[in-house]
Amino acid sequence: MPGNSQRRNRRTSSKKGSTSGSGGHHKHSLAGKGRTLPADERPWHKQYRPGENEQLPKRTKWKQEKERRKAAAEGRAPKAGGRRDASPASGRRGPRVSPGRRSSTPKDAPELLVGRNPVVEALRAHVPVTALYVAQGIELDARTTEAVRTAGDRGIAIMEVSRAELDRLTGGVLHQGIGIQVPPYEYESFEDMLAASGEAPAPLLVALDGVTDPRNLGAVIRSAAAFGAQGVFLPSRRAAGMTATAWRTSAGAAARLPVAQVTNLTRALKQCQQAGFVVAGLAADGDVPLYQLEASVDPIVVVAGSEGRGLSRLVGETCDLRVSIPIASEVESLNASVAMAVALAEIARIRTA
Incomplete structure (x- = not known):
């Protein structure tokens, strides 16, 4: 029954009682905190630059020394900032790099x-x-x-x-x-390569259209050097570059044969045509069989497409000839580096016949 509850000090009303104030002790929490410091005035910020006689906080000095040692081991200049750690003021953390994942490195890093x-x-x-x-x-x-x-x-x-x-x-x-x-590979200037190739008795250049496997790139460079080409050029974007894997696959040929990167492959092929080269693209549906390529004795640029889609539309339209390699009907296509090696070998045979 009401009034017979054994629980003492039970609140029976939903209203709160009167509360006592702080006596003015908490009034400082209502005061403004002043202006927000810019980045170059915060010692914990990555853009902070201390004065001549000013000492950095211990943790900031440790982070900078760690970055300096890492940069020295990788053969590059230290970065101005890095991954943000806990901020002394806010306690918030910046983006982290997941374990086991390679962080972004400069393009010219070893x-x-x-x-x-x-x-x-x-x-x-x-x-x-x-x-x-x-x-x-x-x-x-x-x-x-x-x-x-x-x-x-x-x-x-x-x-x-x-x-x-x-x-x-x-x-x-x-x-x-x-x-x-x-070390980072030093690419040849395309204009210099084109000018130097014109001094050869029978100029031969090799172009790659979007080949993304560095092993294919290295194999093509090796074949180009073996069959007397004066150089190889490729797009600077969406294509494999001269990585360590490409170096190894080329078996040292990359140290003897110039390799150039171009911003626009179609424009580079048109420059070759203006210089008197015939541009021949390797394509499975080409209308000129490789063994009937009469242009082999002329200055020629042989173009191979990517591993999956072959020649791109613009490059295919720019080519003077679309050359096919006769293969058995059971085989769909050849690897880009294998097709280039077969084409260069046949061109070399025709020239020496």
């Missing part, structure tokens, strides 16, 4: 080629190497011993690092405890 077989093959092919990284405690075998001995004979810096450091440098890629650092 590249690491890892793995025991790739490293040995690259050294055998005389790929330009600036450093050899070997993990501490690595199990030595014939390949590792050959890599270290070759690097020592050529005066290449040998860096012994921890496995954790090599994991960081490679972005989590399986490296087998060894890797080499390859």
Whole structure:
């Protein structure tokens, strides 16, 4: 019954009682906090620049030293800022990089080629190497011993690092405890390549239209050098560049044959036509069989398309000839590098016949 409840001090009304004030002790919380400091006046901000006699906070100095060491190991200039850590003022965090994912690196940064077989093959092919990284405690075998001995004979810096450091440098890629650092490739000027090719008795150039596999690029460069081409040019966007993988696949030919990047491949092909070249594109539905290519004895540019779609529409329309390679009906098409090797070999045969 009401009034017989055993629970004491039970509130029976929904209204709150009177509350006591703070006595003016909390009035400072209502005061304004002043102006918001700009970035260059906040010691914790990445754009902050201290004065001549001003000392940086300990954590900021640590972050800058860490970035400096990382940049020195990768052979680049230190970045002005990096991943934002917790801010002393707000406590908020900036974007994080997921573990095991490679962060964005500058386009002209050195590249690491890892793995025991790739490293040995690259050294055998005389790929330009600036450093050899070997993990501490690595199990030595014939390949590792050959890599270290070759690097020592050529005066290449040998860096012994921890496995954790090599994991960081490679972005989590399986490296087998060894890797080499390859400098950025120096591309030839397309205009210089075109002018130099005109001095040859029978000029021959190779163009690639959107080939995205660096192994195909390296194989094409190797074939172009083997069959007497004066150079290779390719688009600077949406196409493979001269990475460490392309270096290795070219078996050292990239050090002897000029390679150029162009902003617009169609415009570059038209420049070749104005210079007196015949532009022949390799296409499965081409109307000129390769073995009947009479233009082989003339100055010629051979163009290969991408691995999937072949020649793009604009490039195909720019070509003077569309050349097909006769193959068995059971085979749909040839790999871009294989098709280029077959075409260059036939052109070389016709020229020497």
